[in-house]
Amino acid sequence: MTNFKRLLVFSLAMALMVVFVPGLMAGEVEKAGEDIVKINVNKASVKELTQLKRIGPKYAERIVQYREKHGPFERVEDIKKVPGIGPVTLEANKDIITVE
Numbered sequence: 001m002t003n004f005k006r007l008l009v010f011s012l013a014m015a016l017m018v019v020f021v022p023g024l025m026a027g028e029v030e031k032a033g034e035d036i037v038k039i040n041v042n043k044a045s046v047k048e049l050t051q052l053k054r055i056g057p058k059y060a061e062r063i064v065q066y067r068e069k070h071g072p073f074e075r076v077e078d079i080k081k082v083p084g085i086g087p088v089t090l091e092a093n094k095d096i097i098t099v100e
Contacts, residue, residue: 038098041079042072053092059084073099 039048041063049060059082066082073079076097080090090097 036096039096040098040100041076042067042099052089052096054089055085055093059089075099 039052041049044063046057046060046064049055049063050057052060055063062082062084063079067073070081076094076099077090078099079085079093079097080087
């Protein structure tokens with residue numbers, strides 16, 4: 001019975017590592033800051049824009065349509081002019097977005 005308990009504890013520990021370690025490693029990449037590639041909202045495709053936080057395909061399409069209709073964004077903050085994109089989304093992406 002002792003060997004069974006050891007095996008059970010070991011199995012549970014391994015399962016927890018498999019579940020949580022990838023998430024912890026992803027957090028480290030996010031914190032790296034300088035290694036994050038910036039996304040130019042004036043040139044990015046719909047697919048590229050979906051890499052932004054809180055931006056799915058529908059919002060990415062809205063960004064593209066907005067810039068086609070109104071011209072390029074002059075400032076990062078101008079992304080809030082796109083319907084449905086507000087200050088929370090801007091704050092989540094302000095270090096990633098560029099308008100160069």
